[in-house]
Amino acid sequence: MTGALSATRARLLISLTVEAGDPRLVEWLDRCDPTELWRAIERGRPDVPRPWVERSAETRRRVDETLARAERAGAHWVVPGTPGWPVGVEDLDHLPGIGDVAGAPVGLWVRGGGDPTTILAAPVGVVGARGCTTYGAECASDIAADCADRGHAVISGAAFGIDACAHRGALVAGGPTVAVTACGVDVDYPRAHAALLRRIAEEGLVISEYAPGAEPQRHRFLVRNRLIAAISAGVVVVEAAARSGSLNTLHWADQLGRTTMVVPGPVTSQASVGTHRAVREGRAHLVTCGAEVLADTFGITIEDQGELARVSAAARRVWVQLDATPKPLEQIAARLRLGTVPVHRALRELHGWGVAVDDGEGWARRDTASRGAGQ
């Protein structure tokens, strides 16, 4: 088996053996490739952490069962550099980490019918307190619906409270939504969200670095949070008490250079203490609606939003990658993990609507002022 070991399978075996977010894994994968690391673990080389070696025997026993379980759930294993790997996740590899969590996942389990490249082109994370108020629930649902309605996937954690409202808001708007979980993609956690998770998988994606069947553990929610932040272009916290886990997601988003946003609320509400503090400490922008989330994350002005309403979802995802500096088609396609043909088609459409220009060197947004002048 070792002779035929592919990097993809080596990453799978490592994923089943080493707890996700273990900062030692980043160091190992900086020094050697996944197949070398797996062989070192399997052979029990003395410099490899003992727990990894001890767990490797069990990994070999359960790998086929795990793959069979994934197949039954409609989930597959995706590794960096291959189609379907979410843009931005690799940014985690060169961060100092938070607490004892660091590094990008070695691979991800992805369950769902949607095309990850399309869904994850311009996503927004919407997270917050499990014990939210009805006000927070309404805000999360409205903001998620606004984003999804304009073709931006809503990323959240499938938890009670704000997370569920964000997913539901996106689903009701008919837009894509993605649950990033702290357990296997086939595990219904929380149990009451079994139907919600099924709908998310049908219309979007459920993503996890934990193997199918894996149960959530307290530590895993913190590990998972970094992934919500990394997959999202911007993260909005809707409600968070003083020590809410969503502030950990916001911290990761900040470290990753993502747009960090919070929704204000009544100062008399404990559920808004953490969000207000984040604004006061300069760790997040204040946003009051989906239009402001898109403006802050993608630089889409209110005027742009009117013009982009006419544009197809595919073209819109290309548009958000553009800015004032012309970029070659190939660079835009590479960033989106798409071929040049569909990207060129999208750019032609954007050009037709007057929201993108090709100056010969590359493609750029047509600025609002010159659009106004041309009308």
Add this chain to the structure above:
Amino acid sequence: MTGALSATRARLLISLTVEAGDPRLVEWLDRCDPTELWRAIERGRPDVPRPWVERSAETRRRVDETLARAERAGAHWVVPGTPGWPVGVEDLDHLPGIGDVAGAPVGLWVRGGGDPTTILAAPVGVVGARGCTTYGAECASDIAADCADRGHAVISGAAFGIDACAHRGALVAGGPTVAVTACGVDVDYPRAHAALLRRIAEEGLVISEYAPGAEPQRHRFLVRNRLIAAISAGVVVVEAAARSGSLNTLHWADQLGRTTMVVPGPVTSQASVGTHRAVREGRAHLVTCGAEVLADTFGITIEDQGELARVSAAARRVWVQLDATPKPLEQIAARLRLGTVPVHRALRELHGWGVAVDDGEGWARRDTASRGAGQ
């Protein structure tokens, strides 16, 4: 009469003749002193604006009646550079102005039993929508009570809604409060606030640049707003719809270099649209309570607030003038418009509590770290 004309009386005559906030007045007083200007108006010199000349006859007729009316109301006329002139008002003289309003008042009518120098040493403006929500009313009242309870006067405009809640919150906390009005200090406007204005005058001050008996006019509220901002060390807007007049006060505060703050609220409330926008546009800090208002305005940390709770109100007002750089006693006294004897007494008290130090060159705050180390 012209031979004996004092600058104080010239300012009074000008005040009765020239509409407050007229930007031409700043230019005139830059070029000549008040007695020269009044004589130019009185003689109808051709370079003086015609309406000033036309109104001067009426001013001469009604000046004695105005003074008698002021006396009956317990109000007196205060001019720059004399005791009782509020610190900070002169900052208005070197601003470009907003709209067609510019310049410091030529003098002020002050009604009330309190000592202006003591009351106005470290004041906070709390303003907002007339049509406020019960949430906004509660916030304004709580913040005002927190500030007043710690010895900081609460400045507001005596209007319905947030203003009234701010004054009442301060009064209930037993602290000083100051109404700056757009009509004469003896005019009960709004009529329903007659009793509130009487209480404010008894326990604090009612201040106006309009003569006793003057009625409020739409334009005068905007003129008045600059005075609330100038007298206050920091201004908090509690609720403001998109085009609220309180945002005009915030704009003046910003131009004057005062601390600008707003209280967030539900994003679903129209009464918080203006405050949220101010945060998004970087025109104001977000604050959620009186302690944060004092922290942002005077650099009083939560730890300081604990220590300062033991300090007398007089000493506290001196403390807020200190910072990390030692300043001579005389400079501190001059800034407060107080003699060196009471300021020295206050500094000895602050030294006794360990919150101020004298390094021989001058007095400074004792920083939190060294206070901690000394305990």
